[in-house]
Amino acid sequence: MNFLPTEEQRLAVEGFNRFLETKLRPIVQRYQPDKLIEKERMLEIFQLMLPYGMGGNGIIAEKHGGMGMPWLTYALMYEQLARVSGDVAISLLIQQLGAYSLEVCSNDAMRDKYLPRMLRAEIIACSGISEPGVGSNVAEVTCRAKQDGDHYVVTGEKTWISNGHYSDFCMVVVRTSDDGAKGLSMILVDRAEHGYESRNIDKLGLNSTSTAQLFFDGVRVPAGNMLIAPGAGLKSTLVLFEKARPMVGLTSVGIAQAALDKAVAYAKERRQHGKPIGAHQLIQGMLAEAAIELDAAKLLVYRAFNLIDHGVRCEVESAMAKCYATEIAVDVASKAVQIHGGNGITKDFGVELLFRNARMMTIPDGTTEIQKLIIGRALTGLNAFS
Template sequence: MGHVIRTEEQQAAVDGLQRFLTAEVEPIFSKEYRDTLVPKPLMGKLMRELSRFGLISGTVDEAHGGMGLDWLTMIMLFEEVATTSADLSVPVLINSFGAYMLQQLAPQHLRERYLPGLVSGELFCSIGISEPDVGSNVLEIKTRARRDGDHYVLNGEKTWISNGSYSDFLICTCRTGDDPRRGLTHFLLDRKEHPYEVRDIHKIAWNSQSTAQIFLNDVRVPATHMIGNEGEALKNTLSMFERSRVFVAAQGLGLGRRALEEAVRYATERKQHGKVIAGHQLIAAMLAEMATQVDASRLLVYRAAEMIQAGVPAEMEAAMAKYFACEAAVTVARQAVQIHGGNGVTREFLVEKLAREAIVAPIPEGTTQIQQLLIARALTGINAF
């Protein structure tokens, strides 16, 4: 839907990925595992296949075994995954940023041990930031890492952790000091060597992948498993948010685009009052509005990706993309249900699932309200939170 300007290489990459997603992925997430957890072996198989197309591997330089794709091409590919399945897009996103963090921040011995597995799709990672009382304000993290000789002992609880039950390792944000800004540090916990407890969370949607609570009870981790320098986790996390918000915005874009596609298909087939409903003016107006919102979302998402690729600060633009695209997904999915009428609330039609998924989209990586505060701060220089 809507014209997209791509290079020949980008178009070829997107076309190849689309064929794979249609043939191999669509049946899994729309039928076989529509609202149930995809088993790890099957999800791992999909990760390995997607990495060949540049998902996950694209965020990593060729020198470290990746494809080293530019951020705009990555977003174009990620949009296709999110359009096919929001659930599948989550482990792709988390593994991609786990790989990016390892490349950028991990000491050589951890990078050599874990990065190849992420790039190939053999390993899953989780990134543990959120806690029961900590969402958007990373400064309030309570999980502690206490130094004990050559190790740190970790205690705390993380929640809303994507890939939780799949994870082979966890990149965990912990408090190593009392300074709110300079007291946070990342550690890599190998699930076999530094066991942590995982409990999946059942949600309104996005249940075909794992979202979990993670409990850390006197988990001993070698000091050599520190990711980045001690006390620099806040700085490193905030620099990641700018990039990851563009990917979450692309999830909203994918959801809105799929809802539009389903609505157009239904409106051109369903007949009422002697003609297909697309021929009724109110339905036509709804479709036009939906298409405009989807295209506007894409323009904001692609702009932010291009700015990041160019090395231009894009905090405001990433926030705008995330805010607009995810809220647009809610509106477009709601309208798609309306166009389907009574059929739209049955499990026989995909828009029922898309509407539930769209409701979730504005929450991860900072709610819509947090994005609005970020935008306003960029405009005025005044911090409202």
């Protein structure tokens, strides 16, 4: 085990941080606390980040036009992005994993049609799994894809879709037969070519990025857009969850780091009882607890990406990273609000926004409870899902 970043990783993070502080922070501050960044602006931001491998191109293989970065290097940079803007980070997370899905789970025709434009940050992807009646149990998906000659007709509604309102295409989990989880498949639906509607959702936090409902009303999609053969089920996409979950955890790590940075700065500056509040033992205790939680979360996330880089399956380690990092981020951000006293609950100091953003992340990509069931299943050999 090596706890030191390589020289390459250190330089990559340093260079990206300079960009984040000088270029990205001024842009995103214009949209805070709760204004949606327009699609064109989000694409411009991705384009600005492309040279760093952070515009959706980072972990895509060089032979497919990407930078072929190791996941851990990408993750260390992504953590910094999440520290500066959780909203842009979430949008990029979906975009990057969308590109990666096209690379590893798609057919050549779909990959060649969509991936190059994604790698130039010209179009935005989203992933449609959840429905109004279907959340934690994906096997219950109802959105239908019914074969009609050389087309599928897609009918149904998806909800909570990150990047949904921005999206040029959606990789939609659909039901092709009534055969439970085996009857699920994934089809690429193009907004311009096939047509679907979206409605943006107003949320607790992360309102500068889009989360949307998507409506598929008998949309005719060529059979060639089916990314996974009907009957194959979604097993091949499980490797995506292993990568998505620590990445969601890392989003929380970035948000929590921003909250802790603000708390430390405020504790050194604000004076009560004749000295900076940071000189009071109970405030130091809160800061120390937050720092320990944050470091432990980082180590869990880095371990998951280290295993991924070594090609080792890590469903449990990914679940642990996602579960712990998203939960402690809520605690760290809450402590930051407490340390700010009355100022903490105003819009002027930024910690209330970080608290709201942190609170969102225990839900997507498998709630905390679902991650615990995955870990519990591995520990006991007993499946609490069924």
